Amino acid sequence: MIGATGMVGAHILNSLIANPAITRIDTISRRTPQAAAEAPQAKLTTIVTNETSTWASQLSALTPTPSIFISAFATTRGAAGGFENQYKIEHGLNIEMAKAAHEAGSKVFVLISSSGASKTSSIPYSRMKGEIEEDIKALGFEHTVILRPGLIAGTREESRPLEAAARFVAGWAGKLHSTLKDSWAQEANVIGRAAVNAGLKALEGDVPAGSEKVWVLSGSDIIKLGNESS
Template identity: 75%
Template sequence: MANVALIGSTGMVGSHILSSLLSNPAVSRVDTISRRTPNVAGEAPQSKLTTFVSGDTATWGAQLQALAPTPGIFISSFATTRGAAGGFDNQYKIEHGLNVELARVAKEAGTKVYVLISASGANKASNIPYSRMKGEIEEDVKALGFERTVILRPGLITGTREESRPLEAGIRFIAGWAGKLHSGLKNGWAQDADVIAKAAVNAGLKALEGDVPSGKEQVWSIDGSEIIALAKE
């Protein structure tokens, strides 16, 4: 049975990750740390879910460090947008800073498996600021030396967001239409949020048991159609 800590539990992917964790019999306890209460918290068994809610993210590290028992798996689907952050510099400070800091706290606390929801095209050498930020988060987390690090790199994430993103909504419509014609027209470049969530949970549990592909014992990167395949297991 696994104990899991999760940040990003109120986002489009994170909310599905939380639901997947709560419904999985291999998970005994889930601790979420977030700015607001996750939507599913009111319906979740209180014996399985504990939520810590604070708008002051400076308190999150201490809360994560104090969790007992120490979570065997730490999952981050935490992210923000340039608009919400007030510019890319602030987005980088929030998203990169908090992800890496909490990963460091989890590692020092004794967490064995770290699962990160990253993005397709993440590359620390990219000329695209967003892709470079995602790549730098990946590299800084890998440098911490978790027993196993799992990185999911979805393409376009399809599903319903609470906040409005008109351009992305249009592309998601195209992805949905393509998927209805044939899954092969969509799966390589777009994945549904609930599918990504199931893949993240399955991969984290597999990594905790040491059930990872050969050659990926320390860092297991998962993208595209592999995410979809893993979600079905």
Template identity: 55%
Template structure:
């Protein structure tokens, strides 16, 4: 059996990662760290919410979880609009994420799973993609036994906050899905539940030693990999690694 801890579990993809973990028979315990207890349709004794009074206390809260989780999932992120500025967004997307990754490493967690973004690059001229790339580089340098980085395209699903340009593209993707032509969107947009299942499948594959050759240390899942792991080969009992 595996145990997990998550941060970002109240967001679109994070909530689905949590639902997937709670319903998966391979996981015996799932701890969440968030500002408020996550809302989940799965009533489960597996769930152990941790709600510190301040985000400053999140790293120490993670380190205090016993027994030490096998896998740490981070889907933590915000928008510039919600954060109020680029600097505010960076405090969450980079600073807090990196602090949590360091806490996970210090706690002895062996597998770290990070939700990043397609086109993430520390050399990008776009602030958001550069920040995501810098975070990827920083957490990889921490030297987890296994680091998994997911780089989805447009994430398709119902968001609470309004993102008008993305909403239009999301509507197109939803229409393609409704027409049973998912192959037309797979290369640029993925359903949030598929991304969540790919994250869980990859994390569990690391725990069970089923990792593609050459990717034992750092495993980057691009959009085609996410679709394959999270939909085509998804098996709730034994998620495939290859």
């Protein structure tokens, strides 16, 4: 897994650790995931390095080969120093790691994308997400699972004032009634559980008809799968 230190990624990792069907977890990241820092887990192996150029080779060297590869890796325009750098980092590393996972023999690729993702979008961010999706699908994993959440509700470590305001609205709407929120915002922990459950289902071939190769989950699908017991 990559992206284990992010908002959704941390919840994915916690779900992986808690799931009895998962026997081994390997993460590659630039800093130690919170789950490992707080209480090292027996089935969790963390590879921590700032040299992202080595991540693909680190993945290729894993034994046994991971059956499922999960990417929740993303960055922001601000952190990257502009959209051009954001594209190079986010698109570049996701595709490089996907290629390494495919060549190593991983069967399922699970990607955390975004609502509105489309390679033909006029919005640069949505177009980048769409191009990441398309380039990963082109690799031909046995199963590609793409989650397209809307606004991600929950607590983020870094400050994003506009997102924080939207998450406040989402929380308020959800308290009134879940239907006022679920169509456009999903909780990070629910997305995390959905990613793990979807990956395991895909590995077993338990996917909806017509989604045998590529399974795309958005709002209501994510909530439904994220609320299923492991």
